[in-house]
Amino acid sequence: MTAPVTIPEYQTLSVPIDHESAVAYASGLARERAADYQLSGGLIEQAAVVASELASNIYKHAAGGFLLLGPAAPGAGLHIWALDTGPGMADLQQCLVDGYSTTGTLGAGLGAVRRMATDAAIWSRPAQGTVISARLHAGRGGPATLPGIDAAAFCLAADLGRDLSGDDMVPGDAYAFAEPPAGATLLVVDGLGHGPDAAAAASAAVTAFGAQADQPLPGLLTYLHRALRGTRGAAATVLRIHPDRIDSCGVGNISGVILRAGRPGQQLVGQPGTLGVRIPAPQVRPYQLRAGDTLVLFSDGITSHWWREADGEVLYQPPGTLLGYLAGWHRCRHDDATAVALRPTRLRHAAD
Ligand SMILES: [Mn+2]
Incomplete structure (x- = not known):
């Protein structure tokens, strides 16, 4: 047993x-x-x-x-x-x-x-x-957090077969949301490799994120880097949602794309590096996210540039069905796979 x-x-x-x-x-x-x-x-x-x-x-x-x-x-x-x-x-x-x-x-x-x-x-x-x-x-009218944004997320463990011990089925990826006064903040993290050591790195990042999510993004990423020393290391991106834009700061291979009017618009750009091992001075990059746009952040357990193979219609889907499509048709089963989708459902900035 x-x-x-x-x-x-x-x-x-x-x-x-x-x-x-x-x-x-x-x-x-x-x-x-x-x-x-x-x-x-x-x-x-x-x-x-x-x-x-x-x-x-x-x-x-x-x-x-x-x-x-x-x-x-x-x-x-x-x-x-x-x-x-x-x-x-x-x-x-x-x-x-x-x-x-x-x-x-x-x-x-x-x-x-x-x-x-x-x-x-x-x-x-x-x-x-x-x-x-x-x-x-639990409540009427959807989640209390992230008002004005439809959000969905999944985090799936690598599917390596039936003969593994339970620990191997814990994902080496993770994500977390926080709502500090500085603005709703999101973490997506991918511990190197998979299995228990990757899961330990991802889980350490979630704990550290919960403690310091109100910091400016470069300070937050640096804090995560220090918290992951002694672990296997991880790729991670932190996002902050402002009324008129999204700020992104990340190292390693967490990818991001903004879908606009059913087309892939901008891709999010990260920096090379590994949390817990070595990171450059973190840089913050701002992106416009308008009502109806969808931002998708995903780990490398989802095929890169999946939107090139996607039927045009699916790129208009709201976060729930869009992520279902990614999990069903663009997941690499031998790796942990995480994706988070955010779509502003109403104008958040009058000037935009
Ligand atoms: Mn991975």
Whole structure:
């Protein structure tokens, strides 16, 4: 018997729906995680029903797929993704209406998902597959943090096979949000390599970030660098969200891209270096992020320049379905994979 593994709060769990028993397993796991993420009573049961409907959908109608379960970051709540590589759905709006179904129970299941989730969205392409993103938030109207910004995130551990000890399934990546008076701040970190030593470096960065997130970004990155001495080291980017721009400061291979009007606009530029080992004098770079733009930060467990292969339509997707697409179609399974997407939903700066 292996020792129970402590799941970091930022970790997203992946459940392959490859057998009928996976439906009950996914539902039970959603119930557990919903409690971990401060959902209460009725919402815990609703999370279990949503996971059960989505998983049984995949089992009955898709050639193969999986559920992702993680925090509805930032803030309290559960984010469930259903990803399948089946034929896709011809008419999405119809599929979200109870009673409509192309193949038996599909429509009814999705209607229940839409009613029970705080928000639910679907992206589907014939012959490619389907992403369903469903979030259950503790409060009405979504997360209390990051007002005016739709945000989503996942952090998946490398999938190295079934024979590993539990520790190897802890991600060597991490992300964290903080809301200091200086402005909402985000960390994405990738501990070198994968496995327990990478996880220790990533976790040390999250702890240090929580303690000093109110610092100016160069000071914050330098603090993280010192906190990671003695660890294996990490790549990391810290972002601060201002009303009229986003400031970014990072070392190593955390990538970022801003999608504007369905096209990849700017890519975020970092500096060479490794936190905990050697970093240059940190530089802050400002970027414009307008209402409707989407900023995606991601570790190297997501294929670089994924937007070049993406169907143009997917680049317009909101953070939930966009990240589901990345996790389903652009993830390198042998490495930990983290992505965070931010989209301002209203104008935050009158002059812009
Ligand atoms: Mn990596």
